[in-house]
Amino acid sequence: MEHYEWTVTSEHASDRIDKFLTAMDEGWSRTQVQLWIKDEHVKVNDVKIKSNYKVNEGDVISLTIPEAEELEITAEDIPLDVVYEDEDVIVINKPRGMVVHPAPGHYSGTLVNALMHHCKDLSGINGVIRPGIVHRIDKDTSGLIMVAKNDHAHESLVNQLKAKTTRRLYKAIVHGIIPHEHGTIDAPIGRDKKDRQSMTVTEENSRDAVTHFTVLETFSKYTYVQCELETGRTHQIRVHMKYIGYPLAGDPKYGPKKKTLDINGQALHAAVLGFVHPKTGEDMLFEASLPEDMELLLQQLRSV
DSSP: OEEEEEEOOGGGTTOBHHHHHHHHOTTOOHHHHHHHHHTTOEEETTEEOOTTOBOOTTOEEEEEEOOOOOOOOOOOOOOOOEEEEOSSEEEEEEOTTOOSSOBTTBSSSSHHHHHHHHOSOOOOTTTTTSTTBSOOOOTTOEEEEEEESSHHHHHHHHHHHHTTOSEEEEEEEEESOOOOSEEEEEOOEEEETTEEEEEEEOSTTEEOOEEEEEEEEEOSSEEEEEEEESSOOTTHHHHHHHHTTOOBTTOTTTSOSSOOSSOSSOOEEEEEEEEEOTTTOOEEEEEOOOOHHHHHHHHHHHHO
16 A cells, blocks of 8 residues: 655645646556545545545645555457467467457456467566566557567567667558658657646657658558657657647547548557567567558548
């Protein structure tokens, strides 16, 4: 059980209590904070309050975070598109719509649930919720993801990600016609202060983020691009392409409010994945063809 206490300064006077608390730690979402308030884990001057309470200068705010309940994640017989597998690593071509690991609202039907049925040996470094998971791709992004089957492989793959030696190429359809054949977006990404569930380009509480892009094909109102990640920040390609004025087609969070192309989620696919094998030292490179929905979109755009 963790306990925190703050005294409100003039800088935060009149802020809602839930907004104040999310500003105290970028890892706390507004939804999580509101649950803590509802369950009376938050008090102001030793008195329980509601999420819409506006703090005053001098208020003493206390938060006691309860011990996390140990969740039992169950193995589920869900078909997997296994691109490669040995005793150390497994590479999966994840379909659009599948969540990578269990989280509030998604405790079943995830890639982890499927992996636990497919193979009994997964690294335990990330605990019960994320066994074997060394990196993620968004629920509505399809494509290649590597998974560690033991702790040695896990540490090796994570170190390669940190050293920026892995290769990760994505294919995407974006709004607008990009006039440059190649480009690099070097812009730090952090949590959006106005929307804690979103990321944005910002200098404040951010981490460096670099995306290289190449134009593959242009259409009347869209561009088909390849993006290579140098870093791997949350929603990086989606945030970066929006930042330069070419948001991903179908992106419900960072794209236009009005739905344009007929695709369930952002038109983004992790097409190429490369890394050094944790045990053999061999260079491994895998490719996954575009999913049917993106291929269909490209055919439609070419016919216009």
